[in-house]
Amino acid sequence: MTRYPFDFSDKVVFVAGGTSGINLGIAEGFAKAGATLAVLGRSQDKIDKAIEKLRAHGGRASGFSADVRDTDRLTEVFTQTHEALGLIDVLVSGAAGNFPAAANEMSANAFKAVVDIDLLGTFNVLRYSYQYLRKPGANIINISAPQSFIPMEMQAHVCAAKAGVDMITRTTAMEWGPEGIRVNSLVPGPIQGTEGMKRLAPQGSDAERMVIESVPMRRQGVVEDLASAALFVASDMASYITGTVIPVDGGWGLGGAGQLGSTLVELVKKN
Ligand code: NAP
Ligand code: COA
Numbered sequence: 001m002t003r004y005p006f007d008f009s010d011k012v013v014f015v016a017g018g019t020s021g022i023n024l025g026i027a028e029g030f031a032k033a034g035a036t037l038a039v040l041g042r043s044q045d046k047i048d049k050a051i052e053k054l055r056a057h058g059g060r061a062s063g064f065s066a067d068v069r070d071t072d073r074l075t076e077v078f079t080q081t082h083e084a085l086g087l088i089d090v091l092v093s094g095a096a097g098n099f100p101a102a103a104n105e106m107s108a109n110a111f112k113a114v115v116d117i118d119l120l121g122t123f124n125v126l127r128y129s130y131q132y133l134r135k136p137g138a139n140i141i142n143i144s145a146p147q148s149f150i151p152m153e154m155q156a157h158v159c160a161a162k163a164g165v166d167m168i169t170r171t172t173a174m175e176w177g178p179e180g181i182r183v184n185s186l187v188p189g190p191i192q193g194t195e196g197m198k199r200l201a202p203q204g205s206d207a208e209r210m211v212i213e214s215v216p217m218r219r220q221g222v223v224e225d226l227a228s229a230a231l232f233v234a235s236d237m238a239s240y241i242t243g244t245v246i247p248v249d250g251g252w253g254l255g256g257a258g259q260l261g262s263t264l265v266e267l268v269k270k271n
Helices: 021-032 044-055 071-085 108-132 156-179 195-200 206-214 223-234 257-270
Strands: 012-016 036-041 061-065 090-093 139-143 182-188 245-248
Touching: 012 021, 012 071, 012 108, 021 036, 021 044, 021 090, 021 139, 021 195, 021 223, 036 044, 036 071, 044 061, 061 071, 071 108, 090 108, 108 139, 108 156, 139 156, 139 223, 156 182, 156 245, 182 223, 195 257, 206 257, 223 245
Parallel strands: 012 036, 012 090, 036 061, 090 139, 139 182, 182 245
Antiparallel strands: none
């Protein structure tokens, strides 16, 4: 088990999209470091399983069923979180959707679905939690993707949405810095066993092999890699770091990540 040299006891950590995969791994990292957790996702079944995992680390954890596209529901969720737990110390915004699709074939609604969840959803989560963020002291971590700065075939919707997410990181870092709020993006590389990888480079596929070969560290990441980075970025050791976009990708974004696009062309042709 990874042991973290950080203490987040007495801190409230809210993870939007924290009921599975990378974001749940990040939530677990904070739970192991003693934090009180709140996670949000749509599926109640996934929430229940996530809460069980988080509580197994010994701390408090609660879950909310909500869609990040629903601002009325987000208002309720953040009000309830404040009533139950107090101000938010760390906010992670990572709800996202992805599927490979050609720009000339996907519907406007398909493009919109991803932009609404990833980009508008990130804005909504930051906007509607803002009044309940600790000032000074709060940390926001947006979960981006290599598609934010690397164009990729079959990913026009995701590239556009995640590039926007990183601009939200930079602009809110400027606007909210004077109040003592830091905002950063973490950019996961290919992370083993996740929904994202299942959709773009399924286990055992040629695409998965190509991905591993194109990562300088020659391996996929694990969710703990993201948890370690999130704990550092949210800690006092990173107190002068804000407005940054930090890859946690074994060097994939240095040159290899763009190759995934050509395998997605094949994947979509086959399906
Ligand atoms: P995942 O397991 O599908 O996690 C997505 C989370 O967001 C789940 O908790 C999901 O729960 C929630 N969610 C999705 N749509 C939502 C909505 N409309 N409203 C509220 N919650 C919603 O995916 P993952 O692969 O771990 O990816 C996590 C993050 O890392 C994403 O931001 C992704 O873009 C980024 N990323 C992943 C990889 C990778 O290798 N997997 C690489 C680069 C970046 P419900 O479905 O129940 O709502
Ligand atoms: N190719 C092309 N279009 C697709 C598609 C695909 N594989 N999957 C969905 N769409 C289209 C739908 O056809 C619909 O467009 P239409 O109304 O013109 O037919 C549009 O996208 C919205 O689909 P819908 O199923 O109503 O969206 P949703 O809001 O219920 O779900 C998704 C959003 C599509 C992103 C869904 O995959 C999801 O919930 N993903 C979350 C998990 C995930 O993707 N994890 C990985 C994170 S990296």
